Each structure stands twice: as C-alpha cells, then as structure tokens.
Amino acid sequence: MSGEALSDDYDLRGLNCPLPVLKTQKRMRAMAAGERLWVRTSDPLAVIDIPNFCRERGHGLIETESVDDGHRFLIERG
Template structure:
C-alpha cells in the first residue's frame, strides 16, 4: 500500500501492554469504528504476532498488513461488518 493511501489511518499505540490487553483494547477500539475503517495497531508484546491475526480471523476483521518495527510490530486492520 502506498503511503498516500495510509496517511489518513489512525494509529493505536498499545506498546508496553502485554497479553491479553492488546487484543482486548483493539477489540474495544474497533467496535467504535465503522465497517471498513482502517486502524494501525502498534504493540511490543511478542505474542501479538499470534494473537492479533487470530483475533481478526475469529471476529471477521481484515488484517491488511503486518510490519516488524524497532520495538515490536504494527498491524493494519480493516474493521469487519
């Protein structure tokens, strides 16, 4: 995805939180969003690379991108229906 397409996407900083908080807080944030809206989620929890994709699959959200960062990972999620 180009940077221009992602410039309007909010970023949710969950660095420093450990399992299960990144998933629980992501779930709560997505509930307040409209279907199709996108959100970057930043984490430092090493289990997030397993938990976030599983959460998206189970709840019907689209995981559009996963990136390693200096201090963890970030995930681009599109809210499902």
C-alpha cells in the first residue's frame, strides 16, 4: 500500500496544547492500520507532544517538518 497516496491532511493550526494531540488521537481512531495522516500545527509544544503520542500509542512518526507557520508531522496508524 502506498501510504503517501492515501495521506490525509489535518490542519490544527491555531489550537494549543493539549488540543492538537487530542484531536489527532480522535481522528486516528477512525483510521485503519497503515493509513497515514499529515498533521499541521502552530503549537510550539507539538514538537514534543506529537512524537510522544506516537511512541506511546504505537503509531509511526514517518516525517517531521518545520514550516513557516509551525510544524507538519506525517503519522502512520499503528
């Protein structure tokens, strides 16, 4: 399966901790294992919170990218 082709984009810019992680968690519950999700956030704590969330929940953090208005994370559902 090509995860990149199936990646969805979830824009959480403007939300602060803990909302980006909580909303990402809720969105990923509805996804099948192996599906990927791009998460965009302007929350500066997301660079700590999103990797911890992935590690604790068994999801793969495929890519982390710093962008002008925050960060993007590519997460694969575990």
